[in-house]
Amino acid sequence: MSAFNAIDTDREIEQEEFTPEIEPQATWCPGCGDFGVLKALKGAATELGLDPEEILLVTGIGCSGKLSSYFESYGFHSIHGRSLPVARAAKLANPELTVLAAGGDGDGYGIGGNHFMHTARENHDMTYIVFNNEIFGLTKGQTSPTSPKGHKSKTQPQGSAKDPLRPLSMSLSAGASYVARTAAVNPNQAKEILVEAIQHDGFSHVDFLTQCPTWNKDAKQYVPYIDIQQNDEYDFDVTERREAAEAMYETESALWEGKVLTGRYYQEDGRRTYHEEKMQQDSMPESPIAEQYFDDDHEWKRSYDLLDAHR
Amino acid sequence: MTENELIWRIAGGSGDGIDSTSQNFTKALMRAGLHVFTHRHYPSRIRGGHTYVEVRARGEPVQSRGDGYNFLLSLGDSFARNPQDDAYYGTEEVKPLTENLEDLNEGGIVVYDSGLLDEEDLPEDFDERAEANDWHVYPLDLRSIAKEHGREVMRNTAGVGATAALLDIDLRYFKELMAESMPEDVYETNVDVLEDAHGRVAEMDHDHDVSVPTGDHETEQVLLSASNAITYGALDEGCRFIAGYPMTPWTEVFTLMSQHLPEFGGVAEQVEDEIAAASLALGASHAGVKSMSGSSGGGFALMSEPLGLAEITETPVVLVEAARAGPSTGMPTKPEQGDLEHVLYTSQGDSNRVVFAPGNVAEAYEQTRKAFELAYDYHIPAIVMYDQKLSGELRNVDTDFFDREPNPDPGATLTEDELSEAAHHASGKFQRYQHDTPAGASPRSIPGQRGGRFLASGNEHTPEGHISEDPDNRVAQMNRRMEKLDSIEQDLAENASHQSRRGDEDATYGIMTFGSQQGTVEEAAEEIEAFLESVDECLVVEMNASAQFKGLVQRELGRFGPRMSSLLKYNGNPFEPAEIVEGFEATINGTEFERPTARFQPAAGD
């Protein structure tokens, strides 16, 4: 008998179940791309038949971090940049949970960049959604790690002297096993990509272009967009690392020129997820550790049996 | 003190096997019925990389390293560099001898390896000092004895054989221990070395007064450090997750946990930094596993923000802080207690946590268990603070002490059945953070449980965890969280306070200390009893420069400032009992405190 009966239920799930009655309406600015992420996520969760109580959604701090207030599930609104370490440990504690992490471009590629690199490398079985609006939204429009070179903001009055970082390429070289980019203005593709990302066994990284009409007034609406899987010009194999790297490079460069490319970039199947890897080497039990505390028959070892080395 | 105790110091290069040789020596004395205590001096490159371990043995329980020592086994540093006189690090080869002479008591014994050091390598004044201090010097070619039977590294065994001969210790204990840990052929050569060295020294003239006391244990003993004890306390309390990043001296607990957790059905994670480490511990705990993390100074500083997140989201977690001399990288291998205020108050907002500072091995075990119990019962971070001194010293404890039941109880956590009866918002969201609860803690659910969904947030929040800046809600949540501290105080008062008090109930003089200095202070107190006169004064003994513990007491009690003088030590070495005796005399007699190793600060107003 599991202590966690919301997991793997056969119930019919309605999309409304993912709308919290306490905060049914998000307080993002009108026209904000973040609405698109919320909608796509609700759609994906419904399509996958997930129970809100088998999902743990861990968010960072930023406009994007409020996602956990507007999506009904178990939620953890953590601190700036730290959603990934919280999320991946929860997955190790109970691999049967569906674990999602989300936050902004500043949150994930800046202050939390180190965690991004390592979580991707370790291939934890979870989905990470980065709301990429190329700006710090919540703190009122400062330059972020993905802001274009020359971008002016109150803290960079002369314009950013830095080249923006390449989130897709970074993800690939760090070791993510599913990498995609989508955009809030493309709700169908966004939902499909989230479905695939959640289904994928391993670390899925979705760079989600979310326009910020309030602070990123360079009119970044991310239209028109091109779905690279639907366009013959971009024919490449998403399971081929080198081809993926090239497509990513082109996509990142194109965005700086105002051309929006989206779609699936990389998918590596058959690689063990992190918890599978640990189980394989006997450094993690096969059944969820969290269950032990509710199992009256679990045999608890004690230190008394380790004392031989001290006699 | 010398007549009823042995303080044996073994010195050599780091990497010369000093640790394992001293550990076996200690175990041998423990098995022979003695109480033992080790003090480990950590190698640091600045001093040329040499190290020593001191083993103190008495018939009675031992609380501290004691004053000075009375037997030096100097093995020489086989990793020595820069033999030239003007090298920055000096002549490293002789350091294991010369740097240890300062603390050697009158009438003490020196055994050094003449296979490494010729007479002309010795400092010029060596003979003069030896004579003035009545030291008994035995140059022995330990290397050659070792090489004759086996390999040069067995010179440690030769040194032990020589020690046994000079002190008349039965070789049986050493042989037993070697048999348990060595393959047969290695064992046999070592026995040859041991017996040969023993035989040669036994034939020499012995005119010294150093001897091994006798003792007898009523029950079987085990030898452990506080790092072992913290590990065992955590495992017995059902901790099954640890995340960390290496940093001296915390690494020891992290390593031990990482080695044991897989066989205990848990998980250990070495991660990218300490912010991650603490955050992982929160994530695993949130998902239902009893979890811990920890670090030392700088790494613990990185944990400040997740620590505050644990306070406001009421995520139970235990953090270990292994203090070392700061600020910044400070002196990485030296003990100090200057992190007290850091541990008590770091992170924004009103601090809401429990801090334990165990004083010995047994307390380290008890208090780590209690830290988990309180963390999970009250949903609060609990910190176990200790330092290099405690993590490095080995002491004997009754084996029976550890014969206890594990406690996997997840504390104030509901089952799905209990959740179905619990308070929910009309929408079905679980009220994880209710305003009024009996002891301050509002029971929690675990992700995956039916009927338990809620939001945990670092922002102030409603009973369901949704972000709220409503003033009434804010005050209710703050008050409930702060109330936990009162409940915990009461809990500790009723059950086990974890405060130890020694001596006369209506004593007029007091000494107060915390953490690792406890044993040394207790021992000094035995000597001080003789002085007592009726003045109401107290000496506060701590290893930092700004009297943080005294400040804490004054702050919490709001008075007693004029009664508390301070004895402060921050040179990187722990107190010796004699320093405390002198500090105490300065308190009551107003005599000058003259030792350069510590600072006396007379009492001032509140």
Ligand SMILES: Cc1ncc(C[n+]2csc(CCOP(=O)(O)OP(=O)(O)O)c2C)c(N)n1
């Ligand atoms: C440690 C820390 N530093 C700074 C902040 C202030 N802060 C909050 S959100 C944010 C940046 C938000 O940008 P992004 O992550 O891109 O999220 P967005 O608001 O654009 O969704 C900053 C700097 C903080 N909360 N914590």
Ligand code: SF4
């Ligand atoms: S500031 Fe920008 S990112 Fe934040 S809610 Fe408004 S539009 Fe969205």
Ligand SMILES: [Mg+2]
């Ligand atoms: Mg942003």
